[in-house]
Amino acid sequence: MTSVPRANRRAKPHARASTARSRNPAKISTRQRLKPADREKMIVAGAVHFFAEVGFEGQTRELARRLGITQPLLYRYFPSKQALIERVYSEFFVNRLDARDEAALVDHSAPLRERLTRFYLAYARRTVTYEWVRIYMFSGLKGVGLNTRYQKLLRQRVFTPVIREIRHDRGLPMPPATPLTEAEFEHVWDLHASIFYLGVRRWIYGMEWPEELETAVSRRVAAFLDGVPHVIETLLLSDKKGPTVT
Amino acid sequence: MTSVPRANRRAKPHARASTARSRNPAKISTRQRLKPADREKMIVAGAVHFFAEVGFEGQTRELARRLGITQPLLYRYFPSKQALIERVYSEFFVNRLDARDEAALVDHSAPLRERLTRFYLAYARRTVTYEWVRIYMFSGLKGVGLNTRYQKLLRQRVFTPVIREIRHDRGLPMPPATPLTEAEFEHVWDLHASIFYLGVRRWIYGMEWPEELETAVSRRVAAFLDGVPHVIETLLLSDKKGPTVT
DNA sequence: CATGATAGTAATCGCGGGATAAACAAGAGC
DNA sequence: GCTCTTGTTTATCCCGCGATTACTATCATG
Numbered sequence: 001m002t003s004v005p006r007a008n009r010r011a012k013p014h015a016r017a018s019t020a021r022s023r024n025p026a027k028i029s030t031r032q033r034l035k036p037a038d039r040e041k042m043i044v045a046g047a048v049h050f051f052a053e054v055g056f057e058g059q060t061r062e063l064a065r066r067l068g069i070t071q072p073l074l075y076r077y078f079p080s081k082q083a084l085i086e087r088v089y090s091e092f093f094v095n096r097l098d099a100r101d102e103a104a105l106v107d108h109s110a111p112l113r114e115r116l117t118r119f120y121l122a123y124a125r126r127t128v129t130y131e132w133v134r135i136y137m138f139s140g141l142k143g144v145g146l147n148t149r150y151q152k153l154l155r156q157r158v159f160t161p162v163i164r165e166i167r168h169d170r171g172l173p174m175p176p177a178t179p180l181t182e183a184e185f186e187h188v189w190d191l192h193a194s195i196f197y198l199g200v201r202r203w204i205y206g207m208e209w210p211e212e213l214e215t216a217v218s219r220r221v222a223a224f225l226d227g228v229p230h231v232i233e234t235l236l237l238s239d240k241k242g243p244t245v246t
Numbered sequence: 247m248t249s250v251p252r253a254n255r256r257a258k259p260h261a262r263a264s265t266a267r268s269r270n271p272a273k274i275s276t277r278q279r280l281k282p283a284d285r286e287k288m289i290v291a292g293a294v295h296f297f298a299e300v301g302f303e304g305q306t307r308e309l310a311r312r313l314g315i316t317q318p319l320l321y322r323y324f325p326s327k328q329a330l331i332e333r334v335y336s337e338f339f340v341n342r343l344d345a346r347d348e349a350a351l352v353d354h355s356a357p358l359r360e361r362l363t364r365f366y367l368a369y370a371r372r373t374v375t376y377e378w379v380r381i382y383m384f385s386g387l388k389g390v391g392l393n394t395r396y397q398k399l400l401r402q403r404v405f406t407p408v409i410r411e412i413r414h415d416r417g418l419p420m421p422p423a424t425p426l427t428e429a430e431f432e433h434v435w436d437l438h439a440s441i442f443y444l445g446v447r448r449w450i451y452g453m454e455w456p457e458e459l460e461t462a463v464s465r466r467v468a469a470f471l472d473g474v475p476h477v478i479e480t481l482l483l484s485d486k487k488g489p490t491v492t
Numbered sequence: 493c494a495t496g497a498t499a500g501t502a503a504t505c506g507c508g509g510g511a512t513a514a515a516c517a518a519g520a521g522c
Numbered sequence: 523g524c525t526c527t528t529g530t531t532t533a534t535c536c537c538g539c540g541a542t543t544a545c546t547a548t549c550a551t552g
Contacts, residue, residue: 033499033548055387057303059539070501072542081540137383140450141301147451183465186456189447190440190466197439204386205393210432219429219480220436223473230468279518279529305509316531318512327510 032068040077043067047088052131055138056085089146092135096127096150097157105161112169116162117221120195123158124217128199137204159188166228172235187231191224278314286323289313293334298377301384302331335385335392342373342396343403351407358415362408363467366441369404370463374445383450405434412474418481433477437470 034042046067050058060081064071078084104110105119127133139146163184167174198216201207210216280288292313296304306327310317324330350356351365373379385392409430413420444462447453456462 031500031547036499039499055301055303057301060541061539071540072502073500075541076499134387137387137450140446140452141380141383141387143452148453151451151453182456186462186465187469189443189456190436190469193439193443193446194436197435197443200386200439201435204383205397206386206389207394207397210428210435216432219432219476222476223433223436223469226476227469227472230465230472234465277517277530282529285529306511307509317510318532319530321511322529 036077039073043069043074043077043084044087044091047084048091048131048135051085051088051138052134056142088135089139089144092132092146093150093153096132097153098122098126102157102161106165108168112165113221113225115165116224117218120191120221121214121217124195124198124213128196128202128213130203133196133199133203137200154192155185159185159192162188162191170228170232172232178235181235183231183234187224187227190227191220194220194223282323285319289315289320289323289330290333290337293330294337294377294381297331297334297384298380302388334381335390338378338381338385338392339396339399342378343399344368344372348403348407352411354414358411359467359471361411362470363464366437366467367460367463370441370444370459374442374448374459376449379442379445379449383446400438401431405431405438408434408437416474416478418478424481427481429477429480433470433473436473437466440466440469 047063050063050066054062060074061071064074074081074084078087101119101122105115107115110118136147136150160180163180164174166172166184172178195217198209198213202209293309296309296312300308306320307317310320320327320330324333347365347368351361353361356364382393382396406426409426410420412418412430418424441463444456444459448455457465
């Protein structure tokens with residue numbers, strides 16, 4: 001029992017009795033040969049879903065199994081697991097903000113409430129998804145810089161226009177003469193949070209959707225607008241808090 | 247080079263040249279002997295913080311290192327890592343809801359807004375913390391039943407009283423004659439989310455606190471109340487949505 | 493219909509990490 | 523102080539998982 005040599009485990013390479021095909025007749029399509037570009041897309045899509053589900057500690061073997069490929073094949077397309085994760089991150093920013101939605105937001109031909117509702121409904125449809133919400137949260141918990149980066153984008157391309165539209169709608173003074181205040185940003189944050197949190201409840205806490213997405217968004221936009229006068233009051237009365245540049 | 251026996255790695259047990267003390271003179275207090283109860287508390291507290299920081303995949307060796315103890319000692323107090331994690335979960339519900347705060351919420355001697363602000367400020371102070379927010383999110387992502395369980399508690403002991411107080415405050419009909427509606431619950435959810443999300447921004451996204459907690463909470467309570475008439479409108483006008491029991 | 497290029501697989505390595513066993517040492521009781 | 527109990531450490535096991543290597547099979551091209 002003692003002193004059994006354990007080194008050189010690779011003693012008899014490929015000494016299998018028969019081909020994989022004959023050994024496992026249940027396996028139908030033995031080997032799917034795809035064009036590299038297609039295979040890569042398939043892997044990335046699978047990885048996005050997989051890591052969204054189990055987190056980035058998810059194992060490459062399990063990912064491969066779900067993709068119906070062998071684990072080493074992943075390493076033909078990505079030099080390391082980390083590289084694959086980076087690729088998943090990089091998928092993150094594509095198609096989240098649509099220039100047309102942003103344009104529609106500032107199109108004064110429709111009433112503000114309608115514009116806001118439409119915008120956030122479109123945004124929610126693209127963003128409040130299983131994969132987005134979970135990966136966003138995973139990445140935040142892991143301390144990757146993703147969130148910070150995304151929130152800068154959000155502040156510039158969503159929050160700021162929204163506040164400007166409200167100012168405009170109410171005939172209030174505009175920046176740079178009267179800079180946007182933190183109170184206004186916070187109020188928009190709450191709108192944003194109330195919608196994003198729908199996704200957290202659904203995709204992280206595992207609750208059911210409480211209501212139709214359209215109903216949910218329009219109610220939240222309404223509540224947001226109801227709260228606006230209060231914020232404006234703060235804005236006009238006191239400039240105690242240092243105003244912020246856009 | 248080949249055929250080096252690797253089995254029986256436990257060949258020479260405890261063949262160290264000298265005592266740990268003499269080998270590592272930098273280590274001051276060689277061995278802290280504590281009463282089991284104290285040691286256990288120490289481990290649990292450390293584990294809560296540790297797992298909140300790195301998630302439940304965090305390694306027992308690293309946890310032990312931070313606690314200043316050796317890794318096997320953990321196994322004297324907990325049979326497995328999983329058992330320790332369960333213990334961390336069980337710490338979760340203690341001291342989150344304070345009966346006195348709940349009592350104060352329904353004490354009609356103070357105006358509603360003040361009561362709500364006080365209640366949520368106290369709640370936020372106890373709940374919107376590094377450890378709570380992160381462990382809550384980790385456990386949600388992992389699919390543990392924690393969140394569901396907590397939210398049932400929340401619905402019963404916070405959301406329902408809040409809605410009832412609002413009904414009472416406005417002289418509206420009460421349940422069971424007029425049951426609480428999903429729209430009302432959703433509105434409270436948004437208040438809750440707007441406050442909890444402060445913690446998400448701070449402790450998950452790594453942002454700075456946007457404002458003093460008291461300011462933040464009182465603004466959000468104000469916005470919540472501003473939105474109430476809208477919800478009540480929905481309540482009184484249409485009973486399309488099936489009403490819900492408490 | 494052979495052949496060269498390469499998509500894909502089987503087998504395996506090495507180490508990191510949960511878990512265990514044996515040795516050790518700090519106090520309590522005598 | 524001696525000894526027994528038990529809190530704590532040292533040394534080690536062994537499996538799981540990222541990564542690598544060598545082989546196999548598919549398909550485009552002539």
